[in-house]
Amino acid sequence: MFLKKHPRKKNGKNHAYWSLSESYRTARGSRNRIVAYLGELEEGEKKGWANLSRELDGKALRIIQPLLFDEHESEPVPEHIVVNVRGVRVEKTTDFGDVYLGLLLWRTLGLDELFKKILPDGREEVDWALVAAVLVTARFCEPSSEMHICDTWYPRTALPELLGTAPDKIYPQRLYRALDLLEPHKGDVERHLKDRFGKLFDLKYDILLYDVTSVYFEGEAGKNEQAKYGYSRDKRFDCKQVCIGLVVTEDGVPLGYEVFDGNRTDVTTVEEIVESMERKYGKANRVWVLDRGMVDEENLQFIRGRGGHYLVGTPRSMLKKFENELTESGWSKVYEDLEVKLCASPDGEETFVLCRSASRAGKEKAIHERFGKRIESGLQKLGERLAKRKKVPDRSCVERQIGRVLERNSKAAGKYEISVKDDPQRKGHLKLEWKLRREWSEWACLSEGTYLLRTNLNGREPEDLWKTYIQLTDAEAAFRTIKSELCLRPIYHQTEGRVHAHILVAFIAYAMWKTLQKWMESAGLGRSVRTVLEEFARLKCCEVILPTNTGREILLRCVTKPDKYQEVLLSRLRLRIPERLGAPRWREMIKSETGCSPDF
Secondary structure, three states: OEEEEEEEEEOOEEEEEEEEEEEEEEOOEEEEEEEEEEEOOOHHHHHHHHHHHHHHHOOOOOOOHHHOOOHHHOOOOOOOOOEOHHHOEEEEEEEOHHHHHHHHHHHHOOHHHHHHHHOOOOOOOOOHHHHHHHHHHHHHHOOOOHHHHHHHHHHHEOHHHHHOOOHHHOOHHHHHHHHHHHHHHHHHHHHHHHHHHHHHHOOOOOEEEEEEEEEEEOOOOOOOOOOEOOOOOOOOOOOOEEEEEEEEEOOOOEEEEEEEEOOOOHHHHHHHHHHHHHHHHOOOOOEEEEOHHHOOHHHHHHHHHOOOEEEEEOOHHHHHHHHHHHHOOOOEEEEOOEEEEEEEOOOOOOEEEEEEEHHHHHHHHHHHHHHHHHHHHHHHHHHHHHHHOOOOOOHHHHHHHHHHHHHHOHHHHHHEEEEEEEOOOOOOOEEEEEEEOHHHHHHHHHHOOEEEEEEOOOOOOHHHHHHHHOOHHHHHHHHHHHHHHOOOOOEOOOOHHHHHHHHHHHHHHHHHHHHHHHHHHHOOOOOOHHHHHHHHHOOEEEEEEEEEOOOEEEEEEEEOOOOHHHHHHHHHHOOOOOOEOOOOEEEEOOOOOOOOOOOO
């Protein structure tokens, strides 16, 4: 049993009413029920009812009991008191540093106030905004399942003390219910983060980077209509998946995302994502930076028709139109091994940027040579089998075998001219003949390391256009972080709503991740967020017990002192870690096995 506080406001004044409650278990989890209403209580009456509830329960009060009363309501611990030094001990050690940093980022982004505003405020014992903080902090610090959060992670962290919520108040059904409540508020979260990032980092939103990835499921996912088989970036073609389109700023800060069917092709998502961003943030004069896999004439015409601009990669087949420009002068050097060059389109409405990289040329040349050797080896083996074969072979069967060799080595498939001819020495038999295509080799030598960009922006230098396009790597880095560091994959939820909520939690956790990263960059600490988190995770919170000569013990929740490396991090980030959590508290002294208190 335990005392439960019921705050009320009457006639402009705050009142605290109390009830005696007990906890019991059901098939659906732990539940509480009120045994008796006690009304308003004086200080002495509170202690009496607390002692009675302890006796009725037959065991020590629950962890939430010390959190019921404010510090000024508890009996103060004197500054000087006699302590039995031999009885001093540490009873419990919990993870502190990483969850403390996670909550700090949560509040820095104003997410605590946002969720208090948008999530329902009913008669639930734990606020849904607090449960959302648990979900996102867990995803940020130690990504895991909801079951792991309840059974293992939450009880061994300092969050029960930091949030004032006992471990048995955080159970799987409560987390699942919180996911259901979070999912409809995706738009509110995106708008809030966009405004908050703008205030914190003075970001600009005129250049938007867009990319698509896929996330696979474990299980049938039969209740999710979006879960379908498709092209898997994770090489899990045996699993159903959904596709996620992510929009980030030129600094890699997340702006919004959409979830698509698992078999959706990238090129069909552009119009939907552009309209979605315009509905949320208006039709500003934005520049969309897209990978070449999302480019077709319809998409480009769609962006132009809405008064927008684009900077996109192009298929390699378009390079053939600029063969003369590749051999002419006029290149500008951006880096040691990178050159760029502007080329006007015939109609004058667009600009093309030729880019040539020496290191990329060496890599592509090595790829062509490796695949060429594989093709020659495969053709030679096939020719030897035909020469040894006694039975007359089927021409179509031989051509299919050639096709398989070329398919497995497609990057050099155009290098050879292959023909299947009748063998004059063996009537009815076949033989292979192949030779190098000189024009393919010449074009490969000219175009290796070269790629083409396309834009309707005018008056920009080619160096600036290239630097803007190469920022697409920030969108790719965002996907790597969300999928690997924050463990978005694989998805175990089966219903569509829960899947969307799971992705939303990962999106918010990535927003916190990016906030810390930009914070680190401004402090000169680089970009390795995981390293900083691991350093903070070494900070622990310990319960120190001081037995006194009064027959009671003093409980101190102390935080371990940072070492010299952690001190440097805290100093650069301008953070101060508290030495203790809360004020010292009294508690009854635990008796020894003989039934007596320790002697002084």
